[in-house]
Amino acid sequence: MNRNEERGRPNVLLITVDQMRFDCLSIAGHPVVETPNLDELARTGVRFSRAYSATPTCVPARAAIFTGQSQRTHGRVGYQDRVPWNYPVTLPGELAKAGYHTQCIGKMHVYPARNLMGFHNVVLHDGYLHHNRNFHGIPMQEHYDQVDDYLQWLRERAPGADLIDTGLDCNASTVARPWHLDEMKHPTNWVVTQSIDFLRRRDPGKPFFLWMSFVRPHPPFDPPQAYLDLYEDADIPDPPVGDWAQGDDSSLEGLAPTTGKGLVPKRRLRRAMAAYYALITHLDHQIGRFLQALNEYGELHNTVIMFTSDHGELLGDHHLFRKALPYEGSAHVPLIVNDPGGRLHLKQGTVADEVVELRDIMPSLLDAAGVQIPESVEGDSIWRLAAARNEADTASPVWRSHLHGEHAYGHQSTQWVTDGTEKFIWYPQTGEEQFFNLAEDPMELHNAISDEACRDRIEHWRSILIRELEGREEGFTDGERLIAGRKQAAVLSHIRV
Incomplete structure (x- = not known):
């Protein structure tokens, strides 16, 4: 028994991916995508079938995760960069005050970029963000050359490398190509490599909160070739198109690589969908890699795990792409919880149908850690929806109606x-x-x-x-x-x- 177990305080692992649809899980019935490790987390945990991102783009979605608040309160009702993040109460801040060793690895997407937001340390890769790539009008301390830890790491191993070497833009949801370097240099692998290293260098006398925050499957759609090959001959269904969808594309907007709508050439769209699914399987395997390391360090059964995405990807649904819109492909996200140590008495292998949202992450993880939930938090702890109940208790837990x-x-x-x-x-x-x-x-x-x-x-x-x-x-x-x-x-x- 390690010291955390003696104190009865679990580690907390939050895994987020960027721009993953709710339906891209084998266990949810997707006809093509392979997600064996996420399926196992759901099979031995609880999957929430109606989880949503109330403001489905990166910035406002992350504000909900950090603060536990609705968009009306945290104030970000759309996507706007370079607005300072001055929230006094945050998820990592509350866990740090409660004695947790707090670490984020990967995407934060806050401003200033190196704002710790309550973490003890951040190893940062926000991906390609236009606002800190431009050489004009950007203070050097905010420029990507200065703030991005992954890029510094990559250039030590591939001199002269940059985030745009593949020629793909960060919003190119209709074009794809394979990753051009060794797989271990891919940003998905990097997040896991750095996270495993955190297990080595963490304070062993404290429970930890680790936020593994992946940039993919957000564009660029650049999976390693081995993963793209998995879907090369797959029978990929066409996207659904509603009777309300705009069918005219006289302006040929669908030919643009970063389009938000339009009629995309069928071959290009199929390849983009294959690459998107490949990125998800790549993520799944790397998540499995970290869980193996967590077990090797003797911490798996002392860790509460949550997996979700900040928003989805329309991926051609109704001739639409990217996110921000309220349709299911954009706003509906996956959410899985797992408790290998059995502390939370989850009803394993079940699906919870209540409507939950990203603002519920903060109170849920604080609750799991035994930390008081601040009054500023507007979300709610989801564990009562996922816990096994006495057979005599037939009443459903009280929850939000919408x-x-x-x-x-x-x-x-x-x-x-x-x-x-x-x-x-x-x-x-x-x-x-x-x-x-x-x-x-x-x-x-x-x-x-x-x-x-x-x-x-x-x-x-x-x-x-x-x-x-x-x-x-x-x-x-x-x-x-x-x-x-x-x-x-x-x-x-x-x-x-």
């Missing part, structure tokens, strides 16, 4: 509400509305907003959204109706510089 999501995105800005079985979407710049019966139409193929049979349900959800938006600075509602055309910013005024 989730409110949004994203400032120009004329494509959205506000939406869902309970995982139905979804109502409002485009506040145009006034367009959509309604999907997810229980019967999980791929969102039919926009039922004009269906007479759905009128009462649509009015129900519209009234909920009105209540969620009351008092907002943008003036989205007067309390009785939704008001289109209001000016909207990516960050709310209480955190603007």
Whole structure:
């Protein structure tokens, strides 16, 4: 028995990937993707089938993870870089104060880039971020040459290497090519290599909180060749296209490598999908590599594990790509919890159907560590949804009835509400509305907003959204109706510089 076990305090391992869809797990029924290690975590743990990112892009999603707050409170309702992160209460900060050795390896995507956000140490790789790549107007202490630890490591092993050597942009969701260097130099392998090294150099007298934060499967779609080969001859299904999707692409937007929509040539799209799936299998194998090392260090059975993604990837669904929009491929994320030591008494191998969100990560991990949850946290601990219950207890745990999501995105800005079985979407710049019966139409193929049979349900959800938006600075509602055309910013005024 090690000293952490004697104290009854588990290590906490948070594994996040960037831009992974909810459905890309073998155990969730995906017809192509192979994820044996994640499947095993779900098989011996609990998988949440209705986990969402309320603001599905990197910056606001990570604000929810760090603070445990809704987007209305943490203030990031869209994607905007270079807005300082001044949150006084954070997940790693609370664990550090409680005596945990806290470490992040990989992506943070905060500002300034080297902001510790409560961690004792950060080994950083945010990936390719345009705002710190430009040579004009960027202070040297923020330039990627100065802040990125992976790039420094890579250049020691491949002199002159850069993040753009493959010619792929960080938002190129429709093009792909294999990784051009040794697999061990891939950023996915690097995160695990550095994480294993943390096991060597951690303080053995303290429990640890390790956030392994991968950049992939976010573009560039550059899996090692061996993983791309796995999907070379796979029967990859075409993306679903709803009756509401825009079918015209007269501007040929689908030919652009970083398009957010359009008709992409079929061969290019299939290869991009294959590369995306290959990146996920590569991640899965590297996660398995770390779990083996964790076991070798004698810490696996003293570690609570959580796996999720900050948002999804539309990957051609409805002729759309990337993220930010509220459709399932973008906003619906995987979430798996596992407790090898049995401390939390999880009902192993089950699927929890309650609607959970990234703001629930902070209170859940604090709860698992026995650390008091701060009053500023608005999420809730998910363990009661995942715990085995007495057979005599037939009552379901009390939980939220719905989730409110949004994203400032120009004329494509959205506000939406869902309970995982139905979804109502409002485009506040145009006034367009959509309604999907997810229980019967999980791929969102039919926009039922004009269906007479759905009128009462649509009015129900519209009234909920009105209540969620009351008092907002943008003036989205007067309390009785939704008001289109209001000016909207990516960050709310209480955190603007």
